[in-house]
Amino acid sequence: MAMDVEVTATPTGKTSFEKWLAVLVGLAAVVASLLATLQTHSSKREELSLEIANRLSVAIFERIAGSAPVQSFSLASSQDALTVGLNGTARLIAAFDHPDVAETAVAIGNASNAASDRLVRLATTMGTPPGEESGVDAHTREVAAATDDQLNALVAEQNRAVDVANRFGERGNRAVFGLSLLALGAVLLGLAGVVGEGGAGRIAIVAGSAALGLSILWGASALLV
């Protein structure tokens, strides 16, 4: 004869074992959705921070490598200009020891010194990073004119992004571990439902409850990171 267990269990239709099982299974679903939200948020923030850190690393390198040619040009050209002047001065000094060619040496020395003065000015002007009126795009202007203070600020920002990524990475790891504990608890609750009310079923429901509680605690600990 067919028998409906639901009808014969208790006057209310359910045993306390089944009621607890229903509550715990429902709670497990809610905790799973909360932990999944926490994990998704943490992993996205970690990924975003790492991405920002990567972009800043590129930007720092770009500014170091991009500003160097301008500075290098200015420095090398100024050195060349000063060397022309040094040659002129050296000729003027040497002319004292060679009076037979002194007139020519002095003329060349004076010409070199005059050329040097002009070349130093031109080197300084040409070695100035392009301004807004130059027609160069804003990003290139910013890179060419990068200063040590700006680079230090970018490095600090990049380090901060890495720290944020580490923090959210740890939070995400804890959320994943909480989800793992929750999965274990859900399996145990499912086992309790299959085995039914009895010694094994009670052990399974208690163990499942413990795993559920641990997953909640672990998820809460993620928020403290």
Place this chain on the structure above:
Amino acid sequence: MTDLPAPPEPPPPPPPGPPDTFAAAPERDTGSRWVAIVLAATAVVAAILGARASLVSSSASGSWQSAIRQEVRRAAGTVEDLRFTYEVEGRQAFRVLTAETLADRYRRQADAATGATRSYLLLEAEAQENVVRSIVESSAIAADPRYRTEDGRFDLALRLADNRAENPELVTTDPDDPQAAGDDAADEAVLLVASTVPVAVAFLFGVLGQGFPNRRRAFLAAGVVFLVLGALAFMLVEVL
């Protein structure tokens, strides 16, 4: 008359098996069916939310990776143009300026000199002018009068702008665009996953309706309300 063989014994009735729960189905209250419907609906909505969140999250990751690639691409182009303009073309242009200036100053000195000194100064000036001619032939910036300024120097900024304009796609590349798209997609993915919370609460009420038949109607009503809330949240996230 021969005796006919006795007819075979009818087969014994099958032994009673385990209770057939399906046989009792008609006796079940309709509440259990509603519980099953609510639980199935929560599962379907949760699956849709999860799948959509996964797609959107993947899209966010793709946009962010694209932002990094564009950052690298833009940086490489910028650094190369600056290097070429200032370290190659700029240095060549300055050698031209040096030779030009020396030649000019030698000639000025020659104007005030006489004899062998004058001849030597003119010789030096001509030598420097030969240097200028040699370099100008191989220097794009020195050969183009557009880059010459009124004070006699070369306009390296204008040359840099022209070099940048040769690859306009590198100038217009802006990694902030995919960055913003990735940020938006990531926010959407998180909100989509968060939309599973009311759906999970609907599931909770569904199983409570199964576990507590006396209050099943109230639990099921609450479950349906939260299920609708979850679906509404999903639609809002998708629309906004």
